[in-house]
Amino acid sequence: MALSKRKEKLKTGSKKATGSKKTAAKPVATDGRPGELVIITGMSGSGKASVLKAFEDLGFYCVDNLPVELIPRFAELVGQSSEINRTALVVDVREGTQLGSLPAIVKSVKRLLPTKVIFLEADESILLRRFSETRRPHPLGTDAPVKASLIAERRHLRSIRAIADLVIDTSRFNVHELRSHITNRFRKHETDKNILVSCVSFGFKHGVPDDADLLFDVRFLPNPHFVPEFRPLTGRDPKVARYIRSFPQTKEFIRRISELLIYLLPHYIQEGKSYLTIAFGCTGGQHRSVMIAEEVGKRLRKAKYRVKVAHRDSPN
Numbered sequence: 001m002a003l004s005k006r007k008e009k010l011k012t013g014s015k016k017a018t019g020s021k022k023t024a025a026k027p028v029a030t031d032g033r034p035g036e037l038v039i040i041t042g043m044s045g046s047g048k049a050s051v052l053k054a055f056e057d058l059g060f061y062c063v064d065n066l067p068v069e070l071i072p073r074f075a076e077l078v079g080q081s082s083e084i085n086r087t088a089l090v091v092d093v094r095e096g097t098q099l100g101s102l103p104a105i106v107k108s109v110k111r112l113l114p115t116k117v118i119f120l121e122a123d124e125s126i127l128l129r130r131f132s133e134t135r136r137p138h139p140l141g142t143d144a145p146v147k148a149s150l151i152a153e154r155r156h157l158r159s160i161r162a163i164a165d166l167v168i169d170t171s172r173f174n175v176h177e178l179r180s181h182i183t184n185r186f187r188k189h190e191t192d193k194n195i196l197v198s199c200v201s202f203g204f205k206h207g208v209p210d211d212a213d214l215l216f217d218v219r220f221l222p223n224p225h226f227v228p229e230f231r232p233l234t235g236r237d238p239k240v241a242r243y244i245r246s247f248p249q250t251k252e253f254i255r256r257i258s259e260l261l262i263y264l265l266p267h268y269i270q271e272g273k274s275y276l277t278i279a280f281g282c283t284g285g286q287h288r289s290v291m292i293a294e295e296v297g298k299r300l301r302k303a304k305y306r307v308k309v310a311h312r313d314s315p316n
Contacts, residue, residue, distance in 0.1 A: 203285025
């Protein structure tokens with residue numbers, strides 16, 4: 001969004017605030033809340049445009065690619081405006097050498113407005129695939145391969161990542177999930193359960209998921225694979241699920257794990273974690289792990305958490 005889109009609103013607020021030299025304008029919104037500035041930065045291809053769009057949908061005044069030397073003045077205008085109080089802007093490697101001054105600028109701006117820095121990143125393989133799909137050049141230019149540009153960009157952004165209040169790895173999100181994640185985290189009425197939980201089933205014979213935060217081995221449960229009629233089915237089939245659930249250890253495991261997670265999640269949230277991937281593994285990733293992931297997901301949803309269930313190695 002162009003900076004001039006709401007230029008008149010900023011000018012109006014500025015004129016009102018500068019009418020007297022005796023008192024400085026305070027960054028207070030019309031509803032009594034302090035003003036708010038969110039600075040979005042991070043790797044090219046990590047989803048900054050999608051995140052900025054999510055903030056715009058939340059009613060934030062949004063600016064893309066604002067020169068870093070203008071950020072302090074921008075924060076002053078927001079603090080003086082009677083209409084604009086929630087703002088978000090993107091600053092990234094397109095800024096060139098001036099980007100190195102961002103940490104010092106953020107420190108000064110935090111004296112004017114409550115400010116959060118969001119840093120977006122993704123696995124190198126994911127970024128390469130996204131550039132390949134969009135066929136867009138890397139902002140650092142076409143003189144070097146995209147992979148080399150990404151390596152240089154990650155090195156260039158290291159000091160900025162270090163000051164981030166929130167680091168989001170977008171590798172595991174599609175566009176819609178990323179926007180939903182931002183919307184749920186930054187909507188005005190946040191809940192104390194503001195975390196996205198992914199329950200993933202997998203088969204050990206296909207390898208352990210790289211992105212698992214917590215991993216549980218459910219191979220101790222009786223295996224439906226050895227029941228001929230269940231072999232072609234998955235743990236989502238009611239007959240298979242009923243069979244696995246019929247064993248006392250299954251019920252106890254689901255209960256104990258769900259209670260453990262419901263205890264742990266508030267602590268992860270308190271430490272600033274915005275998503276958690278819980279992996280359940282069996283031999284092939286078709287029966288037991290699928291059923292357990294589904295059941296634990298249901299219990300976490302019942303506890304009012306946002307849950308996404310995925311089956312990495314299940315045939316359907």
